[in-house]
Amino acid sequence: MAKHETPLLDQLEDGPWPSFVSDLKQQAEVRAKNEKGVEFQIPQDTVDDLLGVLELSYKHGRTHWKHGGIVGVFGYGGGVIGRYCDQPEAFPGVEHFHTMRVNQPAGKYYKTDYLRQLTELWDFRGSGITNMHGATGDIILLGTTTPQLEEIFYTLTHDMDQDLGGSGSNLRTPADCLGGSRCEYSCYNVSALCHFLTNEYQDELHRPAFPYKFKFKLDGCPNCCVASIARSDMSFIGTWRDNIQIDQDAVNKYVENDPAYPSNGGAHKGSKDWGPFDIQKEVVGL
Ligand code: HEM
Ligand code: HEM
Ligand code: SF4
Missing domain, CATH: 3.30.70.2500 (Alpha-Beta Plaits)
Known part of the structure; x- marks a missing residue:
């Protein structure tokens, strides 16, 4: 038996979504x-x-x-x-x-x-x-x-060898994507930099000395999985040093629906096959 009646909160249990x-x-x-x-x-x-x-x-x-x-x-x-x-x-x-x-x-x-x-x-x-x-x-x-x-x-x-994070007007706990540990797109060692920054700025992390909070966030590549650019004051986004290399021949074959170049590298083959990309239907006409 609930201690308090909660008729208004109960409404938040309706609908298809998980409810806090x-x-x-x-x-x-x-x-x-x-x-x-x-x-x-x-x-x-x-x-x-x-x-x-x-x-x-x-x-x-x-x-x-x-x-x-x-x-x-x-x-x-x-x-x-x-x-x-x-x-x-x-x-x-x-x-x-x-x-x-x-x-x-x-x-x-x-x-x-x-x-x-x-x-x-x-x-x-x-x-x-x-x-x-x-x-x-x-x-x-x-x-x-x-x-x-x-x-x-x-x-x-x-x-537990475990420290507290940041709050208030201090350096907030640096946050990163999983980087090269699982992701092929990572352009630098994200975990190492996150770990280094956390150690290097321990004092700033634990003792608020700023007029406002300050955040580092780290993305391994411009996919920006942790949205560092929107969510932090100083974002680290991995990129290429060289000119971007494009295999134009392979791109052409992909556009022509050559079966040797399936969409998403063939990852959805058999399960979710949306067929060839139709820019009119899927983008322009939406
Ligand atoms: C006067 C009351 C409160 C104020 C002004 C307040 C304000 C805030 C602010 C400004 C943040 C930081 C957001 C960020 O930088 O990520 C935060 C974080 C958070 N607060 Fe509160 N809060 C209040 C009460 C509560 C209560 C009562 C709960 C839960 C019962 C709560 C749950 C959380 C959680 C879960 C976060 C972490 C959010 C995140 O990082 O995703 N807060 N709160
Ligand atoms: C639907 C309404 C809102 C949502 C979903 C929301 C959500 C969030 C989230 C997710 C963050 C964390 C940002 C990050 O570090 O990734 C945040 C930060 C914060 N929110 Fe909100 N928020 C809402 C409305 C408000 C309002 C109305 C206020 C104050 C009037 C407020 C004050 C703040 C502050 C002070 C922070 C910390 C900002 C910072 O990082 O500098 N939020 N909020
Ligand atoms: S930001 Fe880039 S490197 Fe990091 S998880 Fe996302 S895709 Fe991978």
């Missing part, structure tokens, strides 16, 4: 049942209260999160984003509901035991709600209380 409301309800239920016997360090019903306060915001047409209050871990000025609710009596489970940014690895590669450790830590000391990954790039851990911050930071840094 359904996800939150599921997480509220997991915590209520607590089949794993977790010794929750923040209120067990924090997710119920998150749903409750959001429903109230929909009713009032304004947020019930206060902005303000600096909160963090010793020695760092970034990485934790303070969130306080302006309705602590009605929703004590989200009186504090701070976000932690965790520095994702270059290319976002994980081992399953790392992910298990991270989610176990977050179930134990946080709400269990994550955003993998935030638009900024980081692992986002949503919702914990002030006394838990140092505990989480200790476990991350001592037991």
